[in-house]
Amino acid sequence: MKKYLFRAILLLLLTCLGTATVHAQGRLIRKIQEKAEDKVIEEIFKDEDKDSETETSPDTQIDPDGREYESSREMGPNRRGGGLTQTPPDVYKNITEAETSFNAAKYAEAKSAVRQALWGVELEIGQNILKSLPESVEGMKYAAGQDRVTSSGIGFVGLVIQRVYEGKSDMELRTSIGNDAALLGLAGMYMAGGMYMHSTDDADQKSIRFQGHNATIRYDDYDGYTLGVPFGQSSMLVLNGKNFDSENDFMAAANNFDVEKIKKELGEQ
Template sequence: MKKVLYSLCFLIAFTAANTASSQGLFKKLKDKVNKVVDKEVDKKAGIPPENQSADNSSSSSGKPVNKGGGGLSNTAPPDVKAEMADAETAHAAKNYSDARYSLQQALMGVEIQLGRQILKSLPPTVDALNVDTAQDVVMSTQWGWSNLSIHRVWKNTADKQMTVTVGNAGVYAGLATLYFSNAGMMQANGSTQNFKQVRVKGNKAIIQYEDSKGYTLIASLGQTSMIVWECINFANEQEVMAAANSFDIDGIKKMLGEQ
């Protein structure tokens, strides 16, 4: 009898630990997906950073606090052909530092073109929600397709909104792999689950629900590419899945080179 009780206690403790661990990893995964994109959206909207205060005239070090400025003007993406030509010229002159820089700029230009191509492929309306192109973001912070994010928002006038992020980053993709490779971590006890594994058009995915945030659906598109749907005020899981399935997942994967 004692052995049975010990076994039950162990199973309960193991399940609780797995659930807590998976919830923590899911939060890290969502934070990684949103961190960079949120900064770009706030910057585009003119929202100051959280640690910036408009009321303070000086910092704790006695230095004045900047209260405003003209900011930076928008610049066109790098001209791929021009950067490639510059790289070739620099390489011929054995100026390898400039050659590398020009190649990086050329690759960044390709990434931005790719991101814009993916944006054009996304549906203009989803579940009666209209696209808000003012919030579109295509961002490349590194070169070699290692940190490209594509961000778009659909919404209506009744507080219903869907935010989609398509991107590639090894860090949060690695966190997602922990879920996809361990089905036991994704099953919650009881009649109601707040997160679980699903599939979007055959692709492995994770879905979570929180009362304060709504539904979050994350699908793997390959080794490091992912797509994230954040759905606010959707009626149920089925409505979220129907919206996600309206996307051309195979087309996105093909553009990303994941097929």
């Protein structure tokens, strides 16, 4: 743009002075060129100043109406929001949809509806088990906001129910109930009895009988006491207690949970 402006000014002045002598033209051309160059330089710097004035700084923000405003702070963490609402699947509705889709040979939709129905059933079972658990254990109260029921919706393979109890002196008892495959990692050990073979000379881990079931208990300075009780065909109860004074205190807390009652709620044989 600046080059074209320079050429236009030069051409205009040369046209106006077309009758001058060659020598005079040479001097005039040099003067005109100098003035034109000065003009171009002036225009360049004027435009640069204008650009610098209108350039948006890193702290300049644009509001929804297109107006600029200065932001004087960095974006911090989110401090408000209600999270997401959770609505359990409607079991009967999904069963009906599965049947309709199957009859229409829409097998992918039928499969999805069946999975949603299974998910809804598992969540209902999980909530019923939570209701059956004690609200207090050896002076510790359950933390209602930490109750959890999770499910994969695949034939009761991924159902996990969790509850946390908290007490004085940082005592904590975590209860987990569900499918053994989902809880083995949480238990962190192979359980005795049934399909689990247990053999170790570890002084911090041993096999015991708990309410008529084979079980394993272990102790770790970081994790505290952990009790794993397999029951039924594929279910497990895992209890983790921190800051208990002794094994006896931990086992007294563990005996507040009725394995047979939980087994019945899960429909285990």
